[in-house]
Amino acid sequence: MISFDNNESHVRYKLVEEGKMTETQKHSIGVIGTGNFARAIAKRLYYSADDQMIAYLSSIDDCFCDIAVGSISDCIQNAEIIFLAIHFADYTDCLGKYIPELSRKILIDVSNRDRPSETESNAEFLSTLVPDAKVVKAFNVLSAYAIEEETAGGSRRVFLAGNDTTARTKVSVLARELGFYPVDLGLLKSSRKIERFPIRLFPEWRGPIAFSIAVFNIWFLYIIFIYFVEKSAFSWEQIFIKVTNKPLCMTAITLLSATYLPSSIASMFQIFYGTKHIRFPYWFDKWLKARKQLGIMAFILVTVHVIISVLLMSPTYWRSWYHPIKIIVPKNLTEDLELPMVTWMIWKGEAACLAGILAFLCLCILAVSTIPSVSETLNWKEWQFIQSKLGHVSLFLSVVHVIIMGAPGWANGGVVKILKSITFLSLILPVITLTLKILFSFPCLNRYVTKIRRGWERNNTGCKAKCSKPYNSGYVVSKKENSKLDFNFDAEASQMIQFESDACECHMLKNV
Ligand SMILES: NC(=O)C1=CN([C@@H]2O[C@H](COP(=O)(O)OP(=O)(O)OC[C@H]3O[C@@H](n4cnc5c(N)ncnc54)[C@H](OP(=O)(O)O)[C@@H]3O)[C@@H](O)[C@H]2O)C=CC1
Ligand SMILES: [Cu+2]
Known part of the structure; x- marks a missing residue:
């Protein structure tokens, strides 16, 4: 077990009990942070863990008496998957000194911002800050309350994105173990979209x-x-x-x-x-x-x-x-008249x-x-x-x-x-x-x-499609010359694509 460190109470974790699980089966999970989100996810991990999943760490709450609380460096050293349950503004301050230790660790970025950036998401910033870590954006669309309470309203889908496929799969499995529905959105640049979900209103x-x-x-x-x-x-x-x-x-x-x-x-x-x-x-x-x-x-x-x-x-x-x-009143009325x-x-x-x-x-x-x-x-x-x-x-x-x-x-x-x-x-x-x-x-x-x-074209000698004007994702642009599909879902990038009329193909993914 990791020892309790009074000086650094940000980190809570529990290690796999020795001998109970093998490293190939389980992952050790750490939570950095002591706030609402950290407590909620620690509690969830504590109650949802089964034999497939390794330990999770932390909480100073009495009910988590068998979960040890330790220092940030302990957590980073011992956990393979780390929930980063702190605010985006504190990333550099908190992680700056642990960059070498974070190499190859799976870092789950759960952060949100009131005004997400159009050019760089929190998760993308994190992956630049800790280039050797495998950053996965996930869980930010859930509230701490929804994580703690099964009966809380709202969707239980967890959107995730990350450049490392294995890391993404591990986080997906973890999300499922915790009772959520993972929805894999692919590469880390999708985190820009994911970070906009919590602040949007219909x-x-x-x-x-x-x-x-x-x-x-x-x-x-x-x-x-x-x-x-x-x-x-x-x-x-x-x-x-x-x-x-x-x-x-x-x-x-x-x-x-x-x-x-x-x-x-x-x-x-x-x-x-x-x-x-x-x-x-x-x-x-x-x-x-x-x-x-x-x-x-x-x-x-x-x-x-x-x-x-x-x-x-x-x-x-x-x-x-x-x-x-029509009511016709008789002229010589001698008795009470009933009008239906x-x-x-x-x-x-x-x-x-x-x-x-x-x-x-x-x-x-x-x-x-x-x-x-x-x-x-x-x-x-x-x-x-x-x-x-x-x-x-x-x-x-x-x-x-x-x-x-x-x-x-x-x-x-x-x-x-x-x-x-x-x-x-x-x-x-x-x-x-x-x-x-x-x-x-x-x-x-x-x-x-x-x-x-069904795909027939009246005049298929030239490219009639206008792929160069961006406003939406969901277009696949292919060059005929190398007859290889170049999947492009990026609005900014698709703006740059200009084809010769006889060397291009534009495929709209949406069918009407
Ligand atoms: N709460 C929610 O419902 C949701 C939260 N999130 C995200 O989760 C993250 C945490 O949110 P929440 O728990 O509500 O926030 P809190 O303010 O409750 O907790 C923030 C935590 O970060 C710690 N912290 C601050 N600075 C540092 C530092 N330099 N080094 C180490 N730890 C530090 C704080 O420790 P200390 O108190 O000791 O300063 C505290 O434990 C945020 O990024 C938020 O966007 C995402 C979805 C929902
Ligand atoms: Cu009518």
């Missing part, structure tokens, strides 16, 4: 939410203009529910169209360029990636629209859906309800299928069927719902009135989306697009 949702709010506001203001400024169709008292319900419906159908329109636009791009190896414009790439979020936003708005519509289901609120109540205030829906009310319910049902299935535990049970074809076919069916039923709501009104008005009606305006985008979908489903076009997506 980045993929920002655009779709902002877009949904903008679309809702546009519809809301237009509806206020039509129903309050142009004519006084409602009292201001109805602004909260009855009036707000209309832009909810319009926004939902607009978002649903925005979810399905990009796949047709992508087909148009591919037909125009005659190849699938094209780089979409930045805005379109963002739009493609936001489809799931747009669909979920549409589902949320439809749900609110359904709840409000059910709440308001009465002849007073949905006058045009019901037969008017009962009325039935007309065909418009019933048909609009049916179309709305079916559209909502399809959207419910779509939403459920995006839950990870459900989507894992589907194969690729089933997933595609639900997301694409059912999505378009739902959009079609929504269109039918809006047409039933609006068409009787269109019949009574002139062209200007039709063009100004919210039902007509809200149908433009969905109808374009559905028309394009039908167009691309025709066998001739469908076959042509499928051929392109």
